[in-house]
Amino acid sequence: MKKLKGSAVEKILKKAGGVFGDKGFIGTNYITTPIRKPTCRELLQWEREWNNQVSSYRAPVERAVATLKTWRILFTDYRRPLKTFKSSFRAAIGLYFFKESCRVARGNLTPGLPQNGT
Numbered sequence: 146m147k148k149l150k151g152s153a154v155e156k157i158l159k160k161a162g163g164v165f166g167d168k169g170f171i172g173t174n175y176i177t178t179p180i181r182k183p184t185c186r187e188l189l190q191w192e193r194e195w196n197n198q199v200s201s202y203r204a205p206v207e208r209a210v211a212t213l214k215t216w217r218i219l220f221t222d223y224r225r226p227l228k229t230f231k232s233s234f235r236a237a238i239g240l241y242f243f244k245e246s247c248r249v250a251r252g253n254l255t256p257g258l259p260q261n262g263t
Contacts, residue, residue: 165202
């Protein structure tokens, strides 16, 4: 969080108006975060509900980032001619979102989560 203070990213986040973060961002006035459990007591019911709500907004983004990290094309050398990189990357993104739309069409309204183990 120290690196965030005074950075260009901080200015962008402040202008965004509605940003969710994990517990590492507690203490910033412009990032909505979960509530930490106090050492002297358990979380109250409304605090647990707040944390669940914050997590429900963050979960799809976390899944998307995790998926991107698994794409080898993003962290290995690109072994095709450089002029084909843009079209290859767009094709990979298109195939990913096509797969996600098929999951939603099957009745799973949360993209990225398998339904019944599929």
